[in-house]
Amino acid sequence: KPSLPFGDPTKPHLLVLGSGWASMSLLNQIDTRHWNVTVVSPRNYFLFTPLLPSCTVGTLELRSIMCPIRFITGHKKRSVKFVEADVVDIDPQSRHITVKSRQESLELIDKATDASLPYDYLVVGVGAQNATFGIPGVGEHANFLKEIWHAKRIREKVMDCFETASFPGLHPNEVDRLLHFIVVGGGPTGIEYAAELRDFVEEDLVKWFPDVAKRVKITLIEAAPNVLASFDSSLQLYTEKHFQRENIVVRTSTAVREVKEREVIVLEKSKRVVEETHAIPYGILVWATGNGPRPLTSKLAQKLPHELQNQKRGLVVDDHLRVKGTDRIFAIGDCAATPYAATAQVATQQGGYLGRLLSKYGKEVENVVGCGKSVRDACEEVDRNSQEKGFAYTHRGSLAYIGTDRAIADLPGNARLAGFATFLFWRSFYLSSLFTLRNKSLVMFDWTKKILFGRDIARE
Numbered sequence: 001k002p003s004l005p006f007g008d009p010t011k012p013h014l015l016v017l018g019s020g021w022a023s024m025s026l027l028n029q030i031d032t033r034h035w036n037v038t039v040v041s042p043r044n045y046f047l048f049t050p051l052l053p054s055c056t057v058g059t060l061e062l063r064s065i066m067c068p069i070r071f072i073t074g075h076k077k078r079s080v081k082f083v084e085a086d087v088v089d090i091d092p093q094s095r096h097i098t099v100k101s102r103q104e105s106l107e108l109i110d111k112a113t114d115a116s117l118p119y120d121y122l123v124v125g126v127g128a129q130n131a132t133f134g135i136p137g138v139g140e141h142a143n144f145l146k147e148i149w150h151a152k153r154i155r156e157k158v159m160d161c162f163e164t165a166s167f168p169g170l171h172p173n174e175v176d177r178l179l180h181f182i183v184v185g186g187g188p189t190g191i192e193y194a195a196e197l198r199d200f201v202e203e204d205l206v207k208w209f210p211d212v213a214k215r216v217k218i219t220l221i222e223a224a225p226n227v228l229a230s231f232d233s234s235l236q237l238y239t240e241k242h243f244q245r246e247n248i249v250v251r252t253s254t255a256v257r258e259v260k261e262r263e264v265i266v267l268e269k270s271k272r273v274v275e276e277t278h279a280i281p282y283g284i285l286v287w288a289t290g291n292g293p294r295p296l297t298s299k300l301a302q303k304l305p306h307e308l309q310n311q312k313r314g315l316v317v318d319d320h321l322r323v324k325g326t327d328r329i330f331a332i333g334d335c336a337a338t339p340y341a342a343t344a345q346v347a348t349q350q351g352g353y354l355g356r357l358l359s360k361y362g363k364e365v366e367n368v369v370g371c372g373k374s375v376r377d378a379c380e381e382v383d384r385n386s387q388e389k390g391f392a393y394t395h396r397g398s399l400a401y402i403g404t405d406r407a408i409a410d411l412p413g414n415a416r417l418a419g420f421a422t423f424l425f426w427r428s429f430y431l432s433s434l435f436t437l438r439n440k441s442l443v444m445f446d447w448t449k450k451i452l453f454g455r456d457i458a459r460e
């Protein structure tokens, strides 16, 4: 298997896995002059997830929130290599990773290729995948909302349902089923998706599908007694009431037990003693019940002592974000099991912290190598003698869009805001957080286009 044919032999190799929030923040911070940096990810772009729900209905176009990773790494002082591949294995003993070319590449090169890349330092920033809790039928019939292709698929399916429901002579029950949109999970992803869908129906589809649009029903199913567990109870209540006004049915204390092709089986925890099971027909079901670890994360954890790696959520790390039980492997973002929520805010701060830490390490390694030691010995020495401060998270608040140009904000110091002004704050905050001027311009253009012409309803 080929090894990494890249870089200056007097500098340590840093492999960064993933091109999401955590990895991009690290790359923004790190001084690459002291490193041979390689990023490996199956995605050659960064995805701005907070605006992903807007792409499911065409408020924003997909490419407006994607930023090619080379646009980011291209600005570093020393070049950063990017490999588009899945990392399938990490060997902490030999300090190598195994990467596999993506399925799409196979059409161009006939056979699967894999390669082994060595590292001196490894940063795992592979995020998480959708949790299904082993509930039957979720993988087969539900739609997730985490990646760009998920948003594209949901957008297509919504239009499929409307066009099919408009077919002459369809039984009214079938029309009702097709136009029943179910969202499972009342966390911020589920809430924001339901809100965007409701906007799309009321602002656009009612006009273009006058015969059937009034039959649309949106139902949000949440297992807990309230939605938005991570927000203050006043904002939970505000959101539930707002949804009620906007005809989004919120079924709390109701857990999905099975997803079938056209109906979902739920268990309603009634206020009385008896629990009731119902079958609810649907046209599209979006599954947003939180995160589970990726196979790569679980595989690495299984290779390490169980007493150190015993968290279902991901890799257990120490104060410096080092994966416990390993040498010089760090984990940041959603793949790390920390006391913090799985948010872009946490991932960004962890990436920034590690970028600064590794900049210092790189400089120190360079000094030790200058005294005649090998890169490997220098890395070990620097690691052993490190006295850097640990990672500390600063919570800056949470925001969520709840539809009809309203948003909620749960800010530090018990400041709770909701309504139209909060929506403007939500928009300006995320607009200013987009990485490049190109993305900011595209997003502003899409928002203006929506106001002037409405959302596009053509099927691709």
Ligand code: FAD
Pocket (backbone or CB within 6 Å): 017, 018, 019, 020, 021, 022, 023, 040, 041, 042, 043, 049, 050, 051, 052, 053, 085, 086, 087, 088, 125, 126, 127, 128, 145, 146, 189, 294, 296, 332, 333, 334, 335, 342, 343, 344, 345, 346, 347, 399
């Ligand atoms: P990700 O950003 O998911 O990146 C993981 C990267 O690893 C990706 O590039 C992926 O392709 C890559 N990868 C996957 N498998 C492999 C592999 N085997 N080998 C190599 N690379 C791999 N948080 C907020 O703070 N505010 C919000 O408003 C907000 N809104 C959200 C809206 C939605 C719809 C979603 C889904 C999430 C939202 N979040 C928000 C949460 C936030 O997106 C995550 O916490 C954040 O993406 C975590 O960053 P990460 O770098 O750990 O993972």
Ligand code: NAD
Pocket (backbone or CB within 6 Å): 050, 135, 184, 185, 186, 187, 188, 189, 190, 192, 221, 222, 223, 224, 227, 228, 229, 230, 254, 255, 256, 257, 288, 289, 290, 291, 341, 342, 343, 398, 399, 400, 401
């Ligand atoms: P979540 O973990 O925040 O919420 C999932 C919800 O699904 C929970 O309320 C849970 O009770 C419910 N659930 C679980 N199993 C169920 C079942 N079988 N039937 C019905 N309901 C069930 O998940 P999320 O919304 O996908 O968010 C994932 C992470 O991303 C979180 O850390 C979140 O804070 C973050 N995020 C933040 C924002 C924002 O800040 N605006 C937006 C999206 C995501």
